[in-house]
Amino acid sequence: MAKLTLDDLRKLRDGKKQAMNQRDPEGKTAQVIIGMGTCGIAAGAKVAFDAFLDEMEKADVTHASIKQTGCMGLCFSEPTVEVKMQGMPDVVYGNVDEKTARRIVRDHLKNKTLVSDHIFDKPSTDIIKD
Amino acid sequence: MHATLCDLMMDLVQNSVEARASEIELSISETGHQIAFSVKDNGKGMSKELQAKALDPFYSDGEKHAHRRVGLGLPFLIQTADAAGGRVEIHSEVGRGTQIDFTAQADHIDLPPFGDFAAAATMMLSQADGFELRILRSAGGESYSVSRSELSEVLGDLNDTQNLMLMKTYIRSQEDNLRKAG
Numbered sequence: 001m002a003k004l005t006l007d008d009l010r011k012l013r014d015g016k017k018q019a020m021n022q023r024d025p026e027g028k029t030a031q032v033i034i035g036m037g038t039c040g041i042a043a044g045a046k047v048a049f050d051a052f053l054d055e056m057e058k059a060d061v062t063h064a065s066i067k068q069t070g071c072m073g074l075c076f077s078e079p080t081v082e083v084k085m086q087g088m089p090d091v092v093y094g095n096v097d098e099k100t101a102r103r104i105v106r107d108h109l110k111n112k113t114l115v116s117d118h119i120f121d122k123p124s125t126d127i128i129k130d
Numbered sequence: 131m132h133a134t135l136c137d138l139m140m141d142l143v144q145n146s147v148e149a150r151a152s153e154i155e156l157s158i159s160e161t162g163h164q165i166a167f168s169v170k171d172n173g174k175g176m177s178k179e180l181q182a183k184a185l186d187p188f189y190s191d192g193e194k195h196a197h198r199r200v201g202l203g204l205p206f207l208i209q210t211a212d213a214a215g216g217r218v219e220i221h222s223e224v225g226r227g228t229q230i231d232f233t234a235q236a237d238h239i240d241l242p243p244f245g246d247f248a249a250a251a252t253m254m255l256s257q258a259d260g261f262e263l264r265i266l267r268s269a270g271g272e273s274y275s276v277s278r279s280e281l282s283e284v285l286g287d288l289n290d291t292q293n294l295m296l297m298k299t300y301i302r303s304q305e306d307n308l309r310k311a312g
Binding site: 004008013036037045049050057061067070 | 132249257284
């Protein structure tokens with residue numbers, strides 16, 4: 001690929017934005033939050049992040065945004081990913097490797113079914129106030 | 131231990147964000163037989179005493195997790211440098227910020243692989259909070275820089291998945307160019 005300039009990037013973005021506005025006028029309704037403390041990084045948070053991005057592009061999921069946070073206190077089950085979505089319970093998934101990340105995009109974000117075998121109900125109690 | 135050098139960089143940048151820095155600079159240079167990177171921030175900084183404690187894998191300030199007794203970020207970094215003929219230097223001052231320099235022998239057999247920098251940079255640049263992150267990258271006489279403010283000016287919301295893809299493509303093209311030249 002030729003080296004892109006910021007202007008090239010701007011043009012690419014304008015093209016995408018137009019296509020997206022036609023298809024998805026309601027805006028973002030889902031959030032994917034990936035833990036990236038030392039534990040998350042060591043366990044492969046970057047691989048999960050990359051898989052989410054790639055699968056969302058492939059599955060044409062445009063209603064989600066991806067955010068990051070530090071350690072959620074579930075180091076033993078990293079990479080951990082929290083998914084918040086309208087009409088679905090807030091869920092924390094554990095041991096999210098590449099394959100699981102792709103399943104979360106297809107099943108949870110797209111088809112609104114939970115990926116049951118990777119669910120933790122809540123982040124660890126020492127950082128959750130309520 | 132972290133699998134790649136990119137993972138170490140991500141960890142350090144995450145530290146700077148958690149130290150509430152508003153300006154962070156990550157520079158990475160590969161010159162001949164040496165690879166070096168440094169992370170400089172204007173976050174809350176560490177006293178001499180705290181700097182010494184931070185090197186202990188069984189120390190954590192307990193702010194984020196009250197019962198935790200380990201802190202592995204900096205110990206992993208030092209372990210990697212030690213294993214690969216390099217060193218880590220920490221300069222920090224309370225209230226002014228921290229700079230951490232890592233060097234290693236690029237051709238050392240125990241140096242972890244570099245990793246996918248485009249993906250790592252995309253994660254680092256799209257973290258929450260309103261900080262500025264500048265990345266300066268050089269290898270074999272070629273260089274480029276990218277900053278969070280310029281990307282967010284061009285792309286808008288940096289958590290939007292389409293924008294994240296574009297950001298990664300953009301950084302990947304810079305990396306490819308660097309590799310070709312090197």
